[in-house]
Amino acid sequence: MIGDFVVHATAGAARHATFSTAHGEVATPCFMPVGTLADVKLLEPRDLHELNARIVLANTYHLWLRPGRETLVAAGGLHRFMAWDGPILTDSGGYQVFSLESRREIDDDGVTFRSHLDGSKHRFTPENVVAFQEDLGVDVAMAFDECVKLPSSRKDVERAVTRTTAWAQRCAAAWRRGPTMLFGIVQGGLDEDLRAQSSAELVALDLPGYAIGGLSVGESRAEMDRVARFTAALLPANKPRYLMGVGTVRDLVAGIDRGIDLFDCVYPTRSGRHGRALTRSGIEYNVRNAGCVRDFGPLDPACDCRVCATYTKAYIAHLFRSGELLAQRLISYHNVAALTSLVRDARAAIDGGRWKAFRDALLASASP
Template sequence: MTLTLADFTFTCEGTCPHTQARAGYFVTPHGGIPTPCFMPVGTLANVKTLTPAQLKETGAHIILSNTYHLHLQPGEDIIQAAGGLHRFMGWSGPILTDSGGFQVFSLSAIRQINEEGVTFRSPLDGRIIHFTPELSIQIQNALGADVIMAFDECPPYPASPEEVEAAVRRTTQWLKRCVEAHRRSDQALFGIVQGGVYPELRRRAVEEVCRLDLPGYAIGGVSVGEPVEFMHAVVRQTAPLLPADRPRYLMGVGTYAEMRAAVAAGVDLFDCVIPTRYARHGTVISRGKRWNIKNAEHRRSLDPIDPDCPCYTCRHFSRAYLCHLIRAQEILGYTLLSIHNITELMRYTQKMRQAILEGQFHEHWDPWS
């Protein structure tokens, strides 16, 4: 299949004169995405504890779901019969689906990798599943997300140069098979750059992936156990090598410092489970810091989390009420903290975007100061 960019355009609207940071606009069939942009994770066709209406109110533009998990349950055939993932989950905005490649990394105890793909036993019913690049694309074509990811091998940290080089080679070959298997021109297939912490392997991976002239590119294989300074170095070295006229996506990263450093290197999109996972543990993300709402100091506080935050939670509820809900393990508490935490990260990326457009962004810029 010949891919077309007719429905997928990326426009750079502003750049930082001191860094590689850029403010862009990525158009998809289900709407535009102002970048830099954080993507909440909805692994199983839902962002945990939130309705689509609540999610939209956080300012979310695009969300991520997972091919591997949706294949296991409920199955892509059911979702396709429902009219695709957008209709199935009631989300009208853009969706990105991960390929299942990260499970090659995370399921290391129950899987085997060869040139054909990955074989593993389903954790749900024990059946043997042969996950190949072709199957990953077939599932994603059925799901109908706007952006789909190529099937890749994500090597762990630490890994030897020989192991990482094998993963880069396999990822390149799998990408070519993904391109051949792709059947829908209304879905943008992104390639993934692997290479571990080795600059030459990263450079080689960029060259090989970019030869296929895809609608967008991702930096994978970070936040897999490596020291944070290694992650920053990889992103600084890799992002500027990717085409300037296509969106750049850093996979699995969603903390303040890591997003800020990545934006300074020229990254546009991020995803992470942090905001909802933190919420389920009572952790609040606010103004560059994180703290636990269950702490005794909040039990009698009638203040909101942040009086300047426009989210539903901060407009209506006190810290004392949220402390009570989380201590009592009430589901509403998880919902309200998730609303705030996602809103916080959306505001953070929006503030970076505005700073770039106004010529005020630099790597050590702090939106909360």
């Protein structure tokens, strides 16, 4: 049944679970590749299936601007438009809007902003953001929230918490409760009292899931770890927990250990486009380094992806140095594979009672 969340095994706070969507079950912990504009950059849907990337993320702000609601509805929804038959989660666009400081005006009803593409004027409210996501037929829609950069004054963070709660209440009232599930987003900066307030107010809405927002926006890793662990413990144990914008091996492992189920980030594909390879051990390196020129091993000997089984590090380094776009595609494919296989093995470690050893080995070896 849509919205069902079943925990299969635990190891401390870490847990292996599944949650059901209109387009199938998602096993957690799970990394969601980011397909901002209805595509995961340089990868096709068949690549994502091959990598066992069960759910992808797209972005309301960008899809609102192009191709727009009318085109997406005429196409039969976002799944058909992008030829992806698995679950889709859409961000509300709140982070993108609030990052456009010189282009937007915020009030208690919503946000007016000008497009970064052509300067055209648009208006986001909790109601129309939820309606847009539902019209696209996505599986998980994120509530509209106010995200503030860090550091920010306590007054600014308090105001963001107040607005986020009020907007989440309006999102919940507007939500049609069909196949699209609505997740709330907890705000509160680095302040535990405000995080506790935001969590309590959103949990009272009894939504299908909850995200920890307002992190990875300027704070230190230690601060992110502290706040994410604190906040995760406040969220319902019988619903999925989602840490937004996290995508390194170290951060995923630490997040899983806090009891977080879902993660997303542009990091693996963005890194791939710049020649940076991720590995299953957490060590990262750039293929443009001189040491790769005559290294005839794979990008990562511990990786079982198609790229590592087929191509050498020297060949990919040659492609990258020669400006061949295939290099960006191959590293992006491998990087997504590194994270999807990481969470797959994390689930197995939790099931098998090996989570602590698995966690400690990766945290000891991962790049800082």
